[in-house]
Amino acid sequence: MEKTSLNIGHRIRFLPDEREAAIEEGKTLLEAAQAAGVYVGAICGGEGTCGKCRLIVRDGEVSGESTEFLTRAEIRRGYVLACQVVPHSDLVVEVPPESRLSSFIGVGKDSDRFRAFERREAERLPGGLDPVTQKTFLELDAPTLDNPTADQERLLEAVAKRQPGPLQMGLKVARELPRLLRRLTVNRSSWHWEWEGQVTATVGMRREVGEVLCLERGDTSQRSFGLALDVGTTTVVAHVVDLLTGATREAAAKYNSQIGFGEDVIGRINYARRPGGAKALHNAVIGDVETLLEDLVRRAQIGRGDIQCVVAAGNTAMLHFLLGLETDLVRIAPFVPTVACPPPVRAAEAGIRIHPRGLLYGLPMVGSYVGGDTTAGILASGMHQRDEIALFLDIGTNGEVVLGNKEFLVACSASAGPAFEGASVACGMRATTGAIDRVRIFRPGPVVSVTTIDEALPVGFCGTGLIETLAEMFLAGIIDRNGRLDPEAAGSRFRLREEDVQPEFVVVSAEEAQHWRDLVITQYDIDNLIRTKGAIFAAADSLVQSLGLSFADIGRVYIAGAFGNRLDVAGCIAIGLLPELPLEQFQFIGNSALTGAKQAILNRRMFDDAHRIRERITYQELMADPQYMERFTSACFLPHTDLAYFPSTAERLQRESGPAVLAYAREGRRNAS
């Protein structure tokens, strides 16, 4: 569609994907990328403050602000920050590997990784299958003069026999009722109603009331599906679930397209305040769901109309964006969400095209920073039903921590920052092809060996790679307990960057990586990672201490999040990210938000459980805890200032790194200070 405009447009071609977009003069390159569907990391949402939307201009003219995020060498190579430059001609732009996001990610891998867990969970469904929407095939007796019950009443009575409880039916369904129950034959001037009485009713739960969502002629009860959705800040995952068997038919995932508007929740909420911003964010996430849906129905060979319900997990902001709700108040004190327990709505109202009368359920949220992903995660872990006290850690940009058992549940949220997701770190990236995910460092040398996702040439570090690098550098004595790089121990891999006097450690050199730059961990990165792990540990510590418990009272630690089971627990303990407990007490539960959503879709009791969990959780605002800062400072040390928390690690360090004097780890009393 050609638009007539006084503005001269420019065509921007993005390599290597050969995507194109036409934009008006004055729009930024980032907007062009968004228009072309090319996702480049933009943590700050286009404010020019994160330095992650790096692109290389191959051909054409641009103008823009200079930036401290690019080195002189990079500028010579044509690097620009997409949000800071405006095209003045047609352009050819290359998206360098570190900015590239393949739009579909390896769900296969993800679902493989956690299949075992999911199967176990499916078997554990209490009361078996009892999905939130159910199809029932009904054969109704024909009305007679003796039994002239109204069509609707007749139908609802039949439904009630199968599914006791109050029922309701909308006008639209009632209008179709006579024609679905009968065959209407029209002859010239006469017509004839012939009773058939065979219909399939879909009943969806709206709290305690069942709604007859739709009626279909004949028996379609075999085609009954639901969509379990995890709307993550970074990734949107969707699974099609067969409501008759409980099996997952197909799974798909993609990056949340909102990334282009800001990499974290706060950036996006800020973007939503711009004119049209909220709409754009809502459309972006709905567009993602639609893309996934299209892919899923094709692969599962079902129709969109066969899907009668969606259960969505996600953090509070994401569920608000999905439902098109105001998000701004989530961000500002006193942090009030618009909706905590979203009532079931027509999925079509939100823009998700399943069955036109199908329902969209959002899982309940505890508060602005503990959302439906956490309630789903607790549900998936089952910690709320056991005697054993468990700790649930969702390690993301907002680290949610839950402590409890069947008696109590307390939760808090630590603003850990995006470092463990690869953001705000010099060579950080998401867990995609080429991301370094395992690191081993050997002394002397030091010699470094790494593995990457898909065994590709290394491009950067994903979260697990960063955590492992930190742990290995620490255990090899390359950084001290404060995270300070020791030039002598780092040897030839120690480097002072030319522009600023920032020390860094070369993990993989440019030659080794066949990359244009060295893959390094800078002193700033190390400090950042230590703060991130400190925030998470301190949050867990605060919860544990607030209940007068110690970590030794914890029977199990559930680790949720994108890390997968590749995360090396021992390394995480060594740096003090995870508490020092026997390794077998740690359990990776992967994308627990999705698992929880699936359980909620498959069993009404579990769906109600999610609501009960929400009601039971006590939220602790860490910022209101005067000791949190103290605990945080204490935790910003490797592994911790108080070695009584990490007695075995202390021993290990003493054994492995020589003269360290570690005898002062006291037994018993902690935090005497």
Next chain:
Amino acid sequence: MPIPDATQTWSGRINPVTLGATPAEGGTRGRTVTLGGEAGIAFLSSDGETPHPPAIALDVLDTTPVGWPEPLREVYGDVWSEPAGWARRAADLGADLINLRLLGTHPDEGDRPPEAAVETVQAVLEAVDLPLVVWGCDVPAKDQAVMPKVAEATRGENCLLGAVTETDYRTLAAAAQAYGHKLIALAPCDINKSKQVNILVSDTGYPLTNLVIYPTTAALGYGMEYVYSILERGRLAALAGDRVMAQPVILDVGYEAWRTKEARTGDEAAEVWGPIGRRGPAWEAVTAAVLLQGSADLLVLRHPEAMQAVRQTIGELTAT
């Protein structure tokens, strides 16, 4: 009503740290001074003994001081251009130790080379037979050049060297270890940081029992309460058995007290405050006396009258 017995028994004890070395011990000092060793809260003899009452060091600079108020000029003005003479004056006034600051090595204050600093330290060692506390100029790069030389030149004298911090500790710890000196571990008003510095230093192989904690200092009316609470918390942790906090504490009272406007403002501008000759020493003495309650083992002071007053207080508090 009978007075309840509030005596506490503590599992921890503050490390005794001895400074200086007599000829018999390989040094040239006339006597040594031992800090710490407390087995209970300061001055509560019922809790546990205080084998070594708090000691007092008097300040000596390696350059002529700039902007020191009149009461200090009256005491040191005739000798302060020459560190050895100044140290002799401090010894005559009754100091337990000399607190020598190598401010003249500061890149902006003369930038004296390490050799010059070593000469100053040696001159002071020759002039007095008291144990020595030696501080650098607080510019890490320069201190790392100067302090190892000082440590080497004073080998055997068992000095107290300052200060290691969380970012700069390796060089000084190595030098102190090699030449047998004690170390000041600096962490501004933060127990966690203080522990972290101590652990970092001990990770280099330097014994925790040779450290003296410097939590920084604040004068009366200028945040003294913060320092007090840090002192008290650190001491309670140590007595409860935390060996990372079981170090004696040094406080820089003189420097802080003589920065206050109450100590500096001349009589013409502050008539109702009383004469400056009494105000400054009083400010210094009150600051020291209060902080002593929070537990301090070595006070760095400037004015002899303040020293006398603090001595008297210590004497009264430790009298049996």
